[in-house]
Amino acid sequence: MNTDIENLFKDTVLGHPVGLFILFFTEMWERFSFYGMRILLILFLTAPLVSDNPGWEWPREHALSLIGTYASLLYLTPIIGGWIADKWTGYRIAVVIGCVIMTLGHVAMALETTSSFYLGLALLVIGTGFFKPNITSIISEMYKTRESKKDGAYTIFYMGVNAGAFFGMMLCGYLAENYGWTYGFGLAGIFMLLGMLQFLFAHKIFGEVGAAPSKTINVVLHDDEDLTNPEVVKEEVEAASKLNPFTTLDKILIVLASLGGLVYLFNDPLEKIGGTSMLPFEFLGMSGSNFVVLAALILFLVLLIGRLARYIPIVRDRLAAVSIFALFTVFFFAFFEQSLGSMTLFASDYTNRDLVGNTATIFKIVDGLLTTIPLIIITYVIFLIFKKTFGKIGLSNVMLAIAFLGVWALVIYRIYDKSFSEELKVDATWFGILNSFFIITLAPLFSKWWESKYNPSAAMKYAIGLVLLGLGFGILAYGASDIPSGAKTASVSMLFLILAYLFHTMGELCLSPLGLSYLSKLVPARMIGFMFGVWYLAIAVGQKLANTMGGMIDKISEEYSLGTFFLIFTLIPIGVGLISVLLNPLLKKLMHGVR
Structure with a gap:
């Protein structure tokens, strides 16, 4: 493993191994698709049925109830996805599995039917569980022998997160609001697929890093x-x-608290949107849903306090x-x-x-600079990567180039589309x-x-x-x-x-x-x-x-x-x-x- 880590550091860009930038762009496209789709949810669900861009015309409370459950589950499934990768698949395979499942989720959402919409959300939750914890675990493994450079590596990686969110919300939002929701949801899926292919075709770069579950446990001093x-x-x-070790009581508390929390997460939108309930009872003046979530919270606190007391x-x-x-x-x-x-x-x-005259002109200039300057910088980094790795991972580079050509094309079209009118409506x-x-x-x-x-x-x-x-x-x-x-x-x-x-x-x-x-x-x-x-x-x-x-x-x-x-x-x-x-x-x- 150490040999593979040393090999990674032989080819560097901006002082870091090329492998970090493979992960940077994989994360960037995943965040592009995630935030590009997520910012559309509330607008799509609450948009009027009869309009130029019809949505589902849900009450805001109903839409936010569903989005809250979806967003919450996105932070729970990574606990399971990280455990599966540690025990069986390894980090890299888990990342690929997550990308494939999320791509299918975006495709399902682009169909805009009720069943495909819910299926898409479910697939995105599952895919995120595999992807989110394991791509950062690869970075941690890469820098085992370079601890002093780890902070810088995570800083670069964090920039990929924000670059993806930036372009995802801008471009998916632009297409969805101006041409239709299907285009916004579909664009998110396209870039998720390209990100997965870019990562998959670059697997040789990593050697054994992230390829197998870790079996060793180290004692680490602060x-x-x-x-x-x-x-x-x-x-x-x-x-x-x-x-x-977890006692039998600990395990029972984990199961009960987890079940209570999950039942509440699913029951809340079911009650508000469907008018039905998995918990049709009242206890001490509380609805069944509120009682279950309160009980789950108490059980979790008992678990946490009990474990802390044993240290x-x-x-x-x-x-x-x-x-x-x-x-x-x-x-x-x-x-x-x-x-x-x-x-x-x-x-x-x-x-x-609504902007007019000089205000609209100033906004167009600022918006154009906000969009193009980061793209120019990232494109330069891609050029440096191509120089180092095209002979080794040419197909991965091709996928990356296709993705960025697509982004450039959309950015230029968006600027062009907004540049010839004196009046402007900001998305x-x-x-x-x-x-x-x-x-x-x-x-x-x-x-x-x-x-x-x-x-x-x-x-x-x-x-x-x-x-x-x-x-x-x-x-x-x-x-x-x-x-x-x-x-x-x-x-x-x-x-x-x-x-x-x-x-x-x-x-x-x-x-x-x-x-x-x-x-x-x-x-x-x-x-x-x-x-x-x-x-x-x-x-x-x-x-x-x-x-x-x-x-x-x-x-x-x-x-x-x-x-x-x-x-x-x-x-x-x-x-x-x-x-x-x-x-x-x-x-x-x-x-x-x-x-």
Whole structure:
């Protein structure tokens, strides 16, 4: 295996092995298809049946209920997909399986029938479970002997995530809104297929890296520990090597909590959309659905607390800190993920997207630069890859070239299509690209901040992130303050939505990329799989909460106002952020020196 890793580092581009960029582009096309399709969901489901671009005309609450279950499941299946790859398939085969299943899912959705739509969502959930955890595992394996370069590798890879999201939402959204939903869903499937072929035809580059399940378990000491202190070393080795096997009670609690959570996820849209229920009973004044999800949460907390109690104090304290951060993560994503729900509805129905004269001209110039400059940079990287690898993986390079020629063609056509009219209507999906754009431009600044002497503690970063998130919604609340109760349309300035995305992205940069970093520092190697599962579960809960709360947009805006709806989303994150500030001393103590 080490020989294969050394061979990977013989051919480098920008200081990293070519294999990293194979993974970069595979991830880019997967994110292209994922975000390109996902941003269409709320618009397609709620679009009027009788219109130039008819959708299904679902109530917003129904649409967001389904999207919430879908988004939540996307963070649960990777727990299973990672386990299957570890035990049987290996990472690379799992990635290919995931790509194939997701491609079939996009094809099914492009058919726009009821049965094919649900089948497509199911296939995308299953495919993501195979793809999401295992492509990052390949990177981890590639850099086993190059730990110092791993941060840089993940930074490059993260840029691929955002580049894919950027172009996916822009191009799939453009085709769907201007030519029909089938074109948007279909384009996502085409690029998913090209991404899979590009990866499949490059398999020789990786040798045995990611080809077989790992059978070894290493005891890993944290880099930032005082290794001159024998007691610290003793505690870490003991914590890392202590198995703490799952007891029969643990396994029963896992099964019951999992079943309860899954039943709730499927029953919620079934009740709201189908008018039926898998749990047609009431208990203590609660509906069957609410009782089951509450019981599942209690059972999971019993499991988590029971397992933590069986560890030595230093490990128990650190895991308690991780659990508190996971709770903050639930709150963050419950509000942040309004971007593909209520905020997209706000862009579509309540934002003035009509531009004329000089304003339209300026927007066209800015939009053209936003689109073409990243493409030029990525195309240059592709040229460097071709020079290094065409003789080895020519067919993979051909697939990559076809994909980028397709993107260039669509980008040029889109610019051409919008350039000859004095009036311009900005696509509602265009606002979704702002998050990716702001991440790419602001990430280096935040990285410098974290490396400076002014680097805040973990709790303070969470606090800053949550407060920034709340302030973004505060901007929307102010912008929507003049919209009367019950209004279904309005013409609020685009500036409010742009500023909201800016503040939300800054909040994300304070919190989201750092969560997994702290988890890897605080959790001993033996327990990393279980705690990653807890982390994904926290995000899954946040995803479901996001769309459940977003589904209340009509009820709150009719009874009060749309400004009140966004004011709620302002006050709660800021309140939770202040709680994080108050918990800062406790969390520092629980982390035992880890920064």
